[in-house]
Amino acid sequence: MPRRFLAYHDDPVTVARNLLGQRLVRVLDGRPLSAIIDEVEAYLGAGVRAAHTFNGRRTDRNESMYLGGGFTYVYFTYGMHHCLNVVSGRPGDGTAVLLRALEPVEGRDAMYARRPAARRDHDLCSGPGKLTQALALDRTADRLNLRTSRELFVERVRWGPPPRRLVARTPRIGVDYSGPWAKRLLRFILRENPHVSRR
DNA sequence: CCCGTGATTTAT
C-alpha cells in the first residue's frame, strides 16, 4: 500500500493541501474504516497565536506536536471531544494540520454505531470531534507514526495537491480569539462536497 | 440560542 508518498516534513500549508482528497484509513478490530479527507486547517507553530505551541509552549498534552512530520497529535478538549492533527515540519517546529472533515467510504456501519446522533453519511465525519468519534480515536492514538502504523495511516489517492480550482480557502474555525491571525486563510476545503463542518 | 464536560492555562 502506498503510504510513504506524503512529505510530512514540509510546512503545514503544503501538507494541508497535499492531504486534501487522500484517504485516511483506520483499522479497528482488524477491519478497515476509510474516508476521504475533505477539510483541513494549518497551524503554523510556536510564533503564531492559535497554535497549541504558541510561545514555544511544551506540555504533556502537546508534546507530540514537536515530534516532526508524520506523527499524530490527538488532543482532548471541551471535556468530551478529541481532535486529530497530522504533525508537519521538522522536529521542534511545532506545526500541524487539523483534520476537520472526511467523506466516509468504507465501514460506514461501524461509524454509525459510534455516532448515535448521525442521521446521514454527511453527519458521520463533518467536524473534528465527529470524525474522531466515528473512527474511535482518542489520546491512545496520540503520537502514532502514520508512516509505519498499522492502525492509522493515509493512502495515496493522487500525487501532489488537488488542482487549485478545486480548493476553497477560508479563515479557520473557532480561533477568533487570536487577533489578526484569525483572519488568515488557513482552512482548506475540497469544493462542492457536502461532507464539511458547520453545515 | 445555550449547555455539558474536564484538562489545561492563566490569574490571584
Added chain:
DNA sequence: TAAATCACGGGG
C-alpha cells in the same frame, strides 16, 4: 489554589 478558557457537538 481558584477561575477562566477551550482548534466542539447536540438539541432547542
